[in-house]
Amino acid sequence: MLIEPVGGPSGEPHDSVGDLPDAHVRLLGEQLKAQSEQILATTVVRSSGLALSDAVEERFRRMGEISTLAVASWMAGGSVEEAMDVGQEVWQIFGQLAAQHAAPLAEVTKRVWRWRDAAVEVLRRTASREQVPTRALEDALAMLETTLRLTLVQMCESFDAERARADEELERRQHELTFLATHDTLTGLPNRALIVDRLGQMLLRARHTKSAVAALFVDLDNFKTINDTLGHGAGDELLRAVAARFDGVVRDVDAVGRLGGDEFVIVAGDMSPGAGGELVAERLLESLRQPIPIGEDETPVTVTASIGVAAGDRASASDLLRDADIAMYQAKLSGRNGYVVFENAMAEAVQSRMELELDLRAAIDKEEFFLVYQPTFDLRDMSATGVEALIRWRSPTRGVVQPDGFVPLLEETGLIGEIGRWVLLHACAQAAIWHREGYPVGIAVNVSARQLDSDQICADVRRALQESGLAAASLTLEITETTLMRDTEETIRRLTAIKELGVRIAIDDFGTGYSSLGHLRQFPVDALKIDRSFITGLVHNEQGESLLNTLVQLGKALSIETIAEGIEAVGELELLQANECDGGQGFLFARPLDADAIKAFLKQCIAGETSVRAPTEPIPRAHTASPKP
Ligand code: C2E
Ligand code: CA
Ligand code: CA
Secondary structure (H helix, E strand, C coil), X not given: CCCCCCCCCCCCCCHHHCCCCCHHHHHHHXXXXXXXXXXHHHHHHHCCCCCCCHHHHHHHHHHHHHHHHHHHHHHCCCCHHHHHHHHHHHHHHHHHHHHCCCCCHHHHHHHHHHHHHHHHHHHHHHHHHHCCCHHHHHHHHHHHHHHHHHHHHHHHHHHHHHHHHHHHHHHHHHHHHHHHHHECCCCCCECHHHHHHHHHHHHHHHHHHCCEEEEEEEEECCHHHHHHHHCHHHHHHHHHHHHHHHHHHCCCCCEEEEEECCEEEEEEEEECCCCCCHHHHHHHHHHCCCCEEECCCCEEEXXXXXXXXXXXXXXXXXXXXXXXXXXXXXXXXXCCCEEEECCHHHHHHHHHHHHHHHHHHHHHHCCCEEEEEEEEEXXXXXXXXXXXXXXXXXXXCCEEECHHHCHHHHHHHCCHHHHHHHHXXXXXXXXXXXXXXXXXXXXXXXXXXXXXXXXXXXXXXXXXHHHHCCCHHHEEEEEEHHHHHCCHHHHHHHHHHHHHCCCEEEEEEECCCCCCHHHHHCCCCCEEEECHHHHCCCCCCHHHHHHHHHHHHHHHHCCCEEEECCCCXXXXXXXXXXXXXXXXXXCCCCCCXXXXXXXXXXXXXXXXXXXXXXXXXXXXXXXXXXXXX
């Protein structure tokens, strides 16, 4: 209890209210109790004005009730302590209401006054009705007044305590929120926002102290594999462990942050001018050298990182981070598990790459792509067997760009999906036109690995056949050998679905990958296009010829047609024929041509006047060629 028990209600104890209240006061107390409903009703009627929620009004009613009962039982002979015990609940509710901003303190105070006024009225009415002596009435009123004062004092204390508690809680929550907004929840490290902020401060300070600042952009090399094979739980554990290792090797003035995923950033300040952060990079790489035990069985997991380092002054923290990011990309390209220091030329390369990407995106809408077609031949009779569609880009600023200059970027950005679909539709439509014009030529379309990563390719092929009306057997998809080394199961499934439509499948650039016979057998393959590197310089190269012979024999063993790419010399052609290669393609016969030129070429073929110098007599098989097992 916060207050001393009072000797008398008004502070000036009256004789009769000391130990035992006289019978009149007792009577007043009993009447007060009996009319507590009445007091409540009066208080409520008078309290109109400020609109408070029903829940709050209900609490006011409850407080009025308790207060009346408390003071009434005191008058009726109960002890002050008892009354105060009952009153305590009231004070707490008052305090809470005010502290929680459910009702303003002034409003709470007013309500207490109104309750007092209502009680005074009841006491006076009762006194005159029951002819209670003035002294007893005064005593009763004094007791009421004391209760009122006690209530107000206690209420204020309760209010203060409650306010302090609420403020503390608010501060704690704000702290929590700020932490959440500036830190990564998984590792507890600063997040991008905070790291950029720190880096900005470091840059400012470095300008004054003439010291250097470095930013290191770290990307784990094999995190995705670990995540996929060991599960996300293990992945999270690994990230926390990596965070701890990095944190353990940087100086106190440095900061480690996580940007998300498996990307970390380290900002190092106060370095001697000219220091580039290489040492920090080495320490970070070193910290990962020991395997990290993961899971209950502590499976040792080795993780490596690619680090980009950028040091020196920049206009902003983001600029320094961006340069570190560019350098990290270079570190990935140059074999991972190492670091690369940023150089301006890297930014230029990134810049021109970005421009190329922008131009390529626009090129789709502006219809700047077009196709050329290169014929393929049957090497036995030199008849044309089909054409391969090859993409070109007529850029308003760069001129006609060959596929090597933009297809890799299309693949990297995923734009190849859309362009690849365009090629399929366009090539099939063109082939259908030739068919209608009386040239039933086959058409081959190149398909990137990336296109085979989704079922979309099956839909695209179906659509191209449907819209053009081209017979499925006239279409061949060329897929590079390296594509088949990727996610094998899904690739087999998609290729089989396409094959079931009646479309042919050819393996492009064959011999450059590492396909084993067994591996190749898994795929529904119709033709192997032997890579140009096997054909170039074939003449006077016995080893090359025997290799070629092996590839051709492999095809025959698997009943797969073999086609030689890039035939440029008559000698090459003769050797290919001698080794019984089925088909061929190359500048010797024809370069890639536009659709009109192909039509003229096909017309010529039918007339039997191709420019191909087909040998008239069969060439004897080269005796030097010995097939390898
Ligand atoms: P590829 O599929 O191996 O196409 C054959 C490439 O060799 C073509 O180059 C062709 O012009 C060239 N070539 C043909 N005969 C000879 C020859 O006798 N000597 C020499 N030196 N080269 C010859 P191109 O058109 O520059 O295409 C390069 C690569 O770009 C293609 O290689 C293919 O992988 C890719 N590509 C072309 N068009 C497309 C397409 O529509 N989609 C996809 N995904 N890739 C395409
Ligand atoms: Ca090809
Ligand atoms: Ca090829």
